[in-house]
Amino acid sequence: MSLDIFNPVVSKVAKGLEGKIITIYGSNNLGKTKQATRFKKPYYLGFEKGLNAIAGVPFAAINNWSDFKKVNKQLTHKSTVEKAKEFYQTIIFDEVEASARYCSKFICDKYDSDTIASGRDGFGLWKEYETAYWEEIDKLIGAGFTVVFIAHQTEDKEGKVWPKGDKRALAPIIDNSDIVVHVRSNGTDEKNQVIKSSAFLAETDKFFARSRFDYIQTGLQEFTAEALEEAIIKAIERQEEVEGIKAVSYNEQKETLKSEVLDFEKLKAEIIAAGKLLHSNNKGDVVTEIIENGLGKGKKVTDFTKNHVEMMVGVLDELNDEVKALEEVK
CATH class of the missing domain: 1.10.260 (434 Repressor (Amino-terminal Domain))
Known part of the structure; x- marks a missing residue:
């Protein structure tokens, strides 16, 4: 698509979850992975052993960064991406901090260094690590799948909760996420049965969360994949109603984002x-x-x-x- 400021391309909003990037984070045992696997046609990238209690989900056990690069190539390469989409709609990336450790080790091994900080004669391998991580994430989020990143949580000095992980790994994920969902426990009931977790889609002084969709509800009393998908769909429908726009298919939206092919x-x-x-x-x-x-x-x-x-x-x-x-x- 040629660039012409006097004949501009007009941005469009896509319906549904296709092509959306979602980050879900929180503490352990809140149902993050279980609910992520309930999205349509999932494929699970297991940097952690998150499927130990979940059956019937297609997955790849990722034990090092080379494993991820190999799988990511099959998911995103122009020769295989369309075939991959026939099998899968949702790619679940579990979990961010573990993936960053694998990438860090890959770079250290590549440059024969004990640590990222000590590489290149003490100057560090931070840029090499950051670039290697970004390149693979950029391929994944640009392929047109619904990508669900799962992360643990951490607290800053003021006690505010954030997604956990190295900032160089988190940046390309959080910056490109359409929604960052913070999941919180509701404890147990009077019979000591676990109450299903709640999800929050807007930031507070206690935790980080956000959504690119202005009309989305800010919280889900019961966090489920179905409830989150419904919230996104309703937010887009509300935007159509209030702003007078017409949402399009993901493929139509993708056409507006293409650059001219350079031959x-x-x-x-x-x-x-x-x-x-x-x-x-x-x-x-x-x-x-x-x-x-x-x-x-x-x-x-x-x-x-x-x-x-x-x-x-x-x-x-x-x-x-x-x-x-x-x-x-x-």
């Missing part, structure tokens, strides 16, 4: 054509300057490679501006 051979051919036209109008020095600004001193069109397609877009835009200026003079 190396096509870009190269268009750059050559524009360059020849400018050369024929005594603008060869301008062509050289534009290409060198984009690629480097002394570089020519023949030096462009497939790794340079984004630079080539900029070069082509500048060449086309010069061509347009010539046409206006004529």
Whole structure:
């Protein structure tokens, strides 16, 4: 999709859970994993042993970061993603802190370091770790599944409750979550039977939670997958009613977010054509300057490679501006 501020793409809201990113966090034994597996067509990525008491759920036992990379490739690669979607709609990522430990060990092993902090002669491997984690999470959340991240909780110095985990791992998850759900225990009844947990979808001074949907209810007395899905659907319906918008399918929304596909051979051919036209109008020095600004001193069109397609877009835009200026003079 081409970028044109005078003919802008208009944002759309998608119905249902498809493509939504959800983070669920809280203390242990609150039903986070159990309820997550009740979403439609689940596939469970078990960084922890969260399925020990839950039967009948397709899963991958993730014992190291390489395991996750292998499974994530099957879920997200362009050659397999559509087949994966025929099998699964919801990907459950359980749990964030454990996944970060695996990624950290992967980076330490890669650079033969005992710790992230001591790697690269004491300068640390923080950037390598952050990048490795972000790249895999970005693939997963961009593939179009409903992705449910599960996290434990921690408290800050003031006693406020937050999702637990290293900030470098939490950032790409929380920042991209459409909903962050805090689950809290309701204790037991007079017969010592566990009362089902409640869920909160708005932040308070006691805990963090949030939703991108302005019209969603702020709490669920009984936390279930069905109740959360219903809350999201009703919030979107309410937005349609109040704001006069029309929610679309996830595929329709996805089309508005696509970038133009950058084809190396096509870009190269268009750059050559524009360059020849400018050369024929005594603008060869301008062509050289534009290409060198984009690629480097002394570089020519023949030096462009497939790794340079984004630079080539900029070069082509500048060449086309010069061509347009010539046409206006004529």
